Structures are given as C-alpha cells and as structure tokens.
Amino acid sequence: MANLDSYPPALRHRISHREEPKLNTITTSSHAKLPVIDLECLLNGEYEMMEKLDEACKDWGIFRLANHGVPLTLLSQLHDLVKQLFCLPFESKQASCDGGPVVYFWGTPALTASGTGVTGDPNKINFFECFNVPVVQLHEFRPQLPLLESFRVVLVEYGKHLSRIVTCLFEAMVKKLSVKDIKKPTSAYVADKTGFIRVYRYPRNPNSNNVNNSDGNWGMEPHTDSSVMSILSFHAQDSSLELLKDHQWLPVQSIPDTLTVNIGDMMQAISDERYKSAMHRVKMNEEKERMSVCYFVFPDDEVVIENSKYKPFTHSDFRAQVEDDIKTIGHKVGLPRFRI
Ligand SMILES: O=C(O)CCC(=O)C(=O)O
Numbered sequence: 001m002a003n004l005d006s007y008p009p010a011l012r013h014r015i016s017h018r019e020e021p022k023l024n025t026i027t028t029s030s031h032a033k034l035p036v037i038d039l040e041c042l043l044n045g046e047y048e049m050m051e052k053l054d055e056a057c058k059d060w061g062i063f064r065l066a067n068h069g070v071p072l073t074l075l076s077q078l079h080d081l082v083k084q085l086f087c088l089p090f091e092s093k094q095a096s097c098d099g100g101p102v103v104y105f106w107g108t109p110a111l112t113a114s115g116t117g118v119t120g121d122p123n124k125i126n127f128f129e130c131f132n133v134p135v136v137q138l139h140e141f142r143p144q145l146p147l148l149e150s151f152r153v154v155l156v157e158y159g160k161h162l163s164r165i166v167t168c169l170f171e172a173m174v175k176k177l178s179v180k181d182i183k184k185p186t187s188a189y190v191a192d193k194t195g196f197i198r199v200y201r202y203p204r205n206p207n208s209n210n211v212n213n214s215d216g217n218w219g220m221e222p223h224t225d226s227s228v229m230s231i232l233s234f235h236a237q238d239s240s241l242e243l244l245k246d247h248q249w250l251p252v253q254s255i256p257d258t259l260t261v262n263i264g265d266m267m268q269a270i271s272d273e274r275y276k277s278a279m280h281r282v283k284m285n286e287e288k289e290r291m292s293v294c295y296f297v298f299p300d301d302e303v304v305i306e307n308s309k310y311k312p313f314t315h316s317d318f319r320a321q322v323e324d325d326i327k328t329i330g331h332k333v334g335l336p337r338f339r340i
C-alpha cells in the first residue's frame with residue numbers, strides 16, 4: 001500500500017502491502033433488502049410512507065433514505081475531501097486537530113465527553129481512524145491547511161442538511177408512535193447542539209477472513225449506537241457494514257444517492273421499545289480501504305427519558321454508564337443497565 005505512513009502506527013501492522021486488489025467476490029444475493037424510505041413522501045404526509053417508516057423502525061432498526069435533499073454534489077465533494085484528508089501523513093492529521101474541537105482518534109469507537117478514547121481490552125482493536133466533529137463547534141476549528149478549511153466548510157453545510165433530516169424523521173416517527181411520555185418538543189430529542197459527524201477510514205486487510213472472528217478484531221466491533229438515530233453515507237458497492245437480523249449477520253450494501261439510517265438506543269427507549277436499535281458491525285475489507293461518514297444525534301443532556309421499560313435516565317447518565325462499563329468490564333452494556 002502506497003500510503004502506509006498515513007495510518008496510525010497502531011494499525012499499520014495489519015495493513016496490506018499488495019497493490020493489486022483482488023477480484024470482487026461479493027455475492028449480492030445475501031445482502032439485506034433494507035426498506036427504502038422516501039423523505040419527500042414523509043414531508044408530504046403520505047400515509048403509506050409513514051406506515052413504511054414505522055414498520056422499518058420496528059422490524060429492521062435500519063433503513064435507506066431516498067430523496068433526502070442533500071445535494072449530490074455536496075456528498076461527492078465531502079467524500080473527495082475525506083479521501084484526500086486521510087491520505088495526509090499521520091502526524092499532520094494529529095497536528096491539525098491539536099487545538100480542538102475536532103478530535104482525531106483510532107482503535108476504539110468510544111470517546112469520553114472531553115474527547116479521549118476509552119478502551120477496554122487493549123488486545124481488541126477496532127481497525128479504523130476517525131475525525132470526530134461536533135457540528136455546532138465547527139466555527140472554532142481553525143485549521144492551517146487549506147484542505148482542512150474546505151473540509152470544515154463542507155461539514156458545516158452537510159451538518160445543516162443532516163439536522164433538517166433528523167428533525168423530519170423524528171417528527172414522522174413520533175406521529176406514528178403516539179407515546180405519551182414524549183413530552184418535550186422535537187428539538188429536545190434531536191438537539192442540534194448534540195449533533196456530531198464522524199468520518200472514518202478502515203484500512204484494507206487482505207487476511208480479514210482469518211482474523212475477524214478468531215481474535216475479535218473488527219473494522220468496528222458489533223454494537224448498537226447510543227444515539228437517537230445515526231445517518232451514514234458510504235460508497236455504493238461497499239458491503240463491509242453488517243446488520244444482525246433474526247440471528248443472522250447480513251451485509252448492508254449502500255445504493256447510490258441514498259443515506260442509511262440507524263435507530264439508536266435512545267430511540268429504542270423513547271419509543272418504549274416499539275423501535276429497536278440495530279446491532280451492527282463493520283468487517284475488515286479484503287479488497288480495499290473503506291471510508292464512511294456518520295452523523296449522530298442525541299437528546300439534550302437534561303431531557304429525562306421516561307417509559308414503562310426503563311428507569312428514568314438522561315443521555316448523560318447513559319453515556320457515563322457506557323464509559324464506566326467499557327473501563328471496568330471491557331464493553332458497553334447499554335440499555336439493559338437501565339431496565340426496570
Ligand atoms: O462506518 C460505518 O459504516 C459504521 C460506523 C458505525 O457503526 C458507528 O460509527 O457507530
């Protein structure tokens with residue numbers, strides 16, 4: 001691989017040195033046939049689409065979003081910049097985030113509120129590097145490199161679209177849910193100030209089939225997201241993301257011009273468990289490195305989530321519990337910690 005120096009040293013030993021990718025051997029027939037939700041139809045209040053959204057959240061916890069209104073030029077600009085950004089030398093990426101608020105990290109998906117990586121078992125490494133970007137603080141990001149300045153500008157734009165999308169989706173979900181404990185306005189549950197974007201690169205790993213299960217190493221280990229919802233953008237034809245459905249792991253392939261929406265733990269609780277947070281993971285990819293962009297949104301810290309299944313809790317209680325579990329027992333327990 002030409003750009004080995006661009007990866008964090010901790011990930012380099014697993015990275016391929018071969019230049020030639022193998023032929024694509026993906027069997028498309030086994031891909032998850034995710035429901036497709038049309039955002040425009042939801043905005044028009046179309047009954048069938050509301051029903052379809054409700055079913056998707058109950059049965060799948062993950063769906064594709066079409067007609068989302070994010071300009072395709074913005075998406076392709078974002079992915080081009082992400083690619084260029086990750087190719088920078090590792091040290092430049094570290095230095096570029098020195099003053100915050102963007103955090104560059106790798107090896108673990110869990111970050112403390114102040115932005116340090118939380119690791120449990122040091123032998124289990126997640127094979128990715130990531131920029132963690134709190135959207136509302138982007139104006140404080142003052143990068144020296146023009147490439148990063150372009151990245152910042154594009155993320156501000158992308159963040160506005162994603163904030164609009166999560167608001168529309170949440171409102172459509174709540175209409176179907178009619179849960180009596182959803183007492184606050186939408187902006188309290190999908191709070192702009194909690195929105196952040198994670199930009200990932202997963203190295204290519206030629207031996208991935210041998211290592212995934214045997215030593216517990218993943219692109220990203222199996223997990224549910226702690227968010228209300230998470231919205232992913234990644235390249236079509238990429239099937240490293242897998243979803244656990246009916247006790248089976250199914251590859252989730254992106255399709256062009258759509259986004260992929262995940263229901264998170266907070267939504268599972270807010271919906272009184274009518275909706276399920278989707279268990280998913282990212283396999284290491286034998287053929288090529290992978291990049292993805294994920295937007296997460298949470299309830300405001302002071303919003304108490306009340307329902308019939310869990311003790312009342314706030315997202316900050318939840319986050320603190322997850323952090324504690326990762327430090328003490330090596331992994332996130334999540335919602336079961338709060339079950340009545
Ligand atoms: O990179 C991906 O496709 C998935 C990332 C993910 O699951 C996460 O950030 O929680």
Ligand SMILES: [Fe+2]
Pocket residue numbers: 223224225230280
């Ligand atoms: Fe996730």
